[in-house]
Structure formats: C-alpha cells, structure tokens
Amino acid sequence: MHSLGRHILVEFFGCSSEILNDVPYIENSMRRAAQEAGATLISSVFHHFSPFGVSGVVVIQESHLAIHTWPEYRYAAVDLFTCGHAVNPWVSYNILKQAFQADHGSAIELNRGALELLEKSEVDLGELRDQVTQKLVEPKFSRSVWFTDRDENIALSIRHKGDRVFREKSPYQTVEIFDTYAYGKMLTVDNVVMCTEKDENAYHEMIVHVPMLLNPDIRRVLVIGGGDGGSVREILRHPQVEAVTMVEIDEVVVRASRQYLPSLSHALDDPKLNLIIGDGIRFMQAAASEAYDLIVIDSSDPVGPSEGLFSPSFYEQAHRCLKPGGVMTAQSESPRFNHAAFVDLVQCLRSIFGRDYVHCYLAFIPTYPTGMWSFTYSSKGGADPIRGFDRKRAAAFAAQENLQYYNADIHPAAFCLPTFVKNMLNG
Known part of the structure; x- marks a missing residue:
C-alpha cells in the first residue's frame, strides 16, 4: 500500500x-x-x-x-x-x-x-x-431519499423510504407510489404529487361536500378523473345519491390505487359506481344534455392527458350536461404555484356560467406546492354557496361521517379569499 x-x-x-x-x-x-x-x-x-x-x-x-x-x-x-x-x-x-x-x-x-x-x-x-473500543458497534445504515415536486422557481421535497412501492409507465404518464415518512403512501404522476394518505382528506372533502351539502337532492353525479377513488368515496357518503359515473383515462392510476391506497379506493367497487376507463373529454361530448345534478372535475395539472380539461369547449359541454340548478366543482390549481392556469380557468368559467354563479374557494394541503390550493364552484342557476348554506345540516353530517377537514365553519370561511387572490381574479 x-x-x-x-x-x-x-x-x-x-x-x-x-x-x-x-x-x-x-x-x-x-x-x-x-x-x-x-x-x-x-x-x-x-x-x-x-x-x-x-x-x-x-x-x-x-x-x-x-x-x-x-x-x-x-x-x-x-x-x-x-x-x-x-x-x-x-x-x-x-x-x-x-x-x-x-x-x-x-x-x-x-x-x-x-x-x-x-x-x-x-x-x-x-x-x-x-473505553471507546469497548463501545464500538456495527454502524446502522440510514437512508435519506427525497421526492421533489417543483417548477422553475418553487420546490416541495418529501422524504420517502427509498424504494418505490409501485411504478408503471402507462400510455399517458408515469404513475408511481412512494412510502413517505410523514404522509404515508403518496401517489404521483409524472413527478407531481396527486395525493397522500395523511392529507388527502382536505382535497377530497372540499371538492365534494361543498356542493353536496348545498343541495340535498343531488342524485346523479359525474366525476371526470379521480382515479385514486377519493372523490367517489366522499360522494357515496351521501345516501341520497343513486348513481355515480367516473371517467378516468388511465387504468394504471386505478389499479395502483386499488392495490396500495385502499383507504381512498375502497368505494371503487360500490354497486352505485359506473367506472369507465376512457377519455373524459369525449365522454362529455357524447353525454346527454341535463343528465347530472353534480359534475366533479378531479383532474391533475393542465399538462399531458389533463390539458384538455382546462379548455373552454370542455366546460361548455359540462354546462350543457348539468341539469338546471346543477353544480360543477373543479380543482383550479394554486393561486401561487400555477397563477396563470388558476386565473384563466376562473375567467373561463365566469364566461360560461355567468360571473354571479362562479365562486372560488380555498383549502390548505401541505403536500401540494405552496400548500394553498383552489377549487371553483360553478352553478347552472343553482344555490349560492354562502346564502344557500345550511350550517346545522353541514355540522351534523361532518360529525356523523367523522370528516377530517370539512366542517360547518370551514365551508363559508373557504370562500373568504385573501386580497391578493381577489386582485388576481378581478384584475
């Protein structure tokens, strides 16, 4: 040597x-x-x-x-x-x-x-x-491996256990599931966080219960996207619902969620659900007019297979498919992280549904970049999300179903937008 x-x-x-x-x-x-x-x-x-x-x-x-x-x-x-x-x-x-x-x-x-x-x-x-020699022990190996969701200027990193639980490249995107230390199993698509076991309740409860607790007569529901099953799970908490149709373009998302995210996906086998693996845009074009009481657009970011779900023509079809008084809710991106997509979508919906019938609201989801995420409530002449709100009914439902994010106080508060968000939408 x-x-x-x-x-x-x-x-x-x-x-x-x-x-x-x-x-x-x-x-x-x-x-x-x-x-x-x-x-x-x-x-x-x-x-x-x-x-x-x-x-x-x-x-x-x-x-x-x-x-x-x-x-x-x-x-x-x-x-x-x-x-x-x-x-x-x-x-x-x-x-x-x-x-x-x-x-x-x-x-x-x-x-x-x-x-x-x-x-x-x-x-x-x-x-x-x-003394030191007597205390020597074999070193214990430790791993610190991080998943990062980011754009050119902002990043969110989440530590996971190193090996993927699931990975498959579908014809549309790369679907992965990681086992994280802080948030349990995490579903990602093309390196973007879709949901985690620990904080998914905020997303799914807010996109579903805000419209459903305003209208106790919602019976027929259409979900576009939502392959993890979380939105369907929340919809089927409401016993008056007679039928749910879910159109998810990527079979791999559904299969991975069924296998590794049972707390989200267990409702995918409910007899009230008609699960269609297909293109939500084409489905909406072919759907009957005035067929649904509620449409939920549970899409990923406006890239890849979800890009068309952010177009005016798609939302014109959604408006056509709603019954009079019907409601649509859509995830509408982060005002901070996806500023342009957020503003464009809300303005698009106002042009189709009418300014007075489109209302933006917020939820806070730690594993989404910036933590602040938006949804947009659009009605076809239906209930105002604040004036039409039955606080007592919402409180009873949230308690009965042991909801983890939505409650009777969160509902109206979610529509109280920070000044900078108001300025974005009214600029």
Whole structure:
C-alpha cells in the first residue's frame, strides 16, 4: 500500500436521460455499487436537483461515493473515494456505467495521502481509547431519499423510504407510489404529487361536500378523473345519491390505487359506481344534455392527458350536461404555484356560467406546492354557496361521517379569499 486512499474522478457520457432523473434508481445503484465493491454502508442522502437532475452521496465506512447528474446532457459526474485498499472503487465504476446505460466513461485515479510524503506520529489515547473500543458497534445504515415536486422557481421535497412501492409507465404518464415518512403512501404522476394518505382528506372533502351539502337532492353525479377513488368515496357518503359515473383515462392510476391506497379506493367497487376507463373529454361530448345534478372535475395539472380539461369547449359541454340548478366543482390549481392556469380557468368559467354563479374557494394541503390550493364552484342557476348554506345540516353530517377537514365553519370561511387572490381574479 503506497497511499492512504484511492480517489477516482468519473465522467459518464451518453447515459439514459430518464435514469439520470430517477432518484430512487440512482440511490439504489450507488448503494449496490458500494456494497459489491466491499464497502460498509453508513448512510445515503439523495434528492432532485433544480430544475432537474439528481445529487446524492453514499457515506461508507471507508469514505464515500458521490454523484451529480445532468439528464439534459445525458451526463453524470461521480466521485469514488475509498480509504485503504480493501475496497476496489473500479468495481463501483463498472456497476454504475452499466446501471446508467452510459455509452462510455472516463476516469482518473488519484492516490490520496502518498505515504512517502507523510510522517506517522504515535498517538496514545490511553484509557480513553480503551473505553471507546469497548463501545464500538456495527454502524446502522440510514437512508435519506427525497421526492421533489417543483417548477422553475418553487420546490416541495418529501422524504420517502427509498424504494418505490409501485411504478408503471402507462400510455399517458408515469404513475408511481412512494412510502413517505410523514404522509404515508403518496401517489404521483409524472413527478407531481396527486395525493397522500395523511392529507388527502382536505382535497377530497372540499371538492365534494361543498356542493353536496348545498343541495340535498343531488342524485346523479359525474366525476371526470379521480382515479385514486377519493372523490367517489366522499360522494357515496351521501345516501341520497343513486348513481355515480367516473371517467378516468388511465387504468394504471386505478389499479395502483386499488392495490396500495385502499383507504381512498375502497368505494371503487360500490354497486352505485359506473367506472369507465376512457377519455373524459369525449365522454362529455357524447353525454346527454341535463343528465347530472353534480359534475366533479378531479383532474391533475393542465399538462399531458389533463390539458384538455382546462379548455373552454370542455366546460361548455359540462354546462350543457348539468341539469338546471346543477353544480360543477373543479380543482383550479394554486393561486401561487400555477397563477396563470388558476386565473384563466376562473375567467373561463365566469364566461360560461355567468360571473354571479362562479365562486372560488380555498383549502390548505401541505403536500401540494405552496400548500394553498383552489377549487371553483360553478352553478347552472343553482344555490349560492354562502346564502344557500345550511350550517346545522353541514355540522351534523361532518360529525356523523367523522370528516377530517370539512366542517360547518370551514365551508363559508373557504370562500373568504385573501386580497391578493381577489386582485388576481378581478384584475
């Protein structure tokens, strides 16, 4: 041995762009590369880098393996540093080159701490050394792997347990489920949080019970989207409902939710539900006029398969399909995170339903970027969401159903918009 450690500086070129943006895959590959090289793992910390890419480090008893990726260039820079010569960093190099599907790689090995340049001194720790030696235990490996939902300027990161519970790429999007430490199972689509077990009640209770507790005669309901099943679960708490039709474009979302999110999806097997795997836009175009008392637009962000759910033509069809006095609620994005989409949708609905029949309201969902999320209540000449509100009925229902977010005080308060939101909508 001629040095204290070996340090390999690595560059991988022509890698898979998808892999280089995949935090769990990279973290698993880096851990495997360390283990198969003979290292003892201490901890790992990995997260998405803004706007994309992955940064992370695996700390080993013999030093570390670190990485930063640039998916847009199909390039990864890796740092392999091992103390002593019991661990072979070139084993790690070969594993990672294959894992990242690199066309080629280059590396420079440096000997760190050349012994001929060093003078070893005797250090006598005496009794302290003996006490520490008696307390030595095998290190316990810890993982810190993060999922990040972000745009160009804002990001929300949530720590999860490292390995995906579910991942499948459908014809429309990539559907994943992670097991998070703070929020339980989390469903994501194309790296955007859809819902978590811990805070999904805020979203689903507010999009459903606000309209339903204003009209006790709602019997026929249409849900567009909502493949996790949370909205259907809330709708079917109301015994007067006779039939629910749900149109979800992606079968994979439904299947993943049924398997891993039973607290949300259990109502998907209710006999009152007609579940259709199909395009909600086409379904609405073909649906009969004045067929529904309530339409719930439980869509994801206005990209990919949900983009058409934010168009004037879609909401004109929704208006046509509502019975007189009927109501539509839609998730309408975050006033802070998706400012333009939020304003455009509310203005679009005002032009179709009439300004006096469109009302924006808010809920607070910690795992959605900024925490503030909006819904829009639009009626076809139906009840005003404040003047038509029966507080006593709402309070009794919320208590009976043990609701976790909605209550008789939240209902009117949700329509009290901050000044900056009012200015957005009235500007």
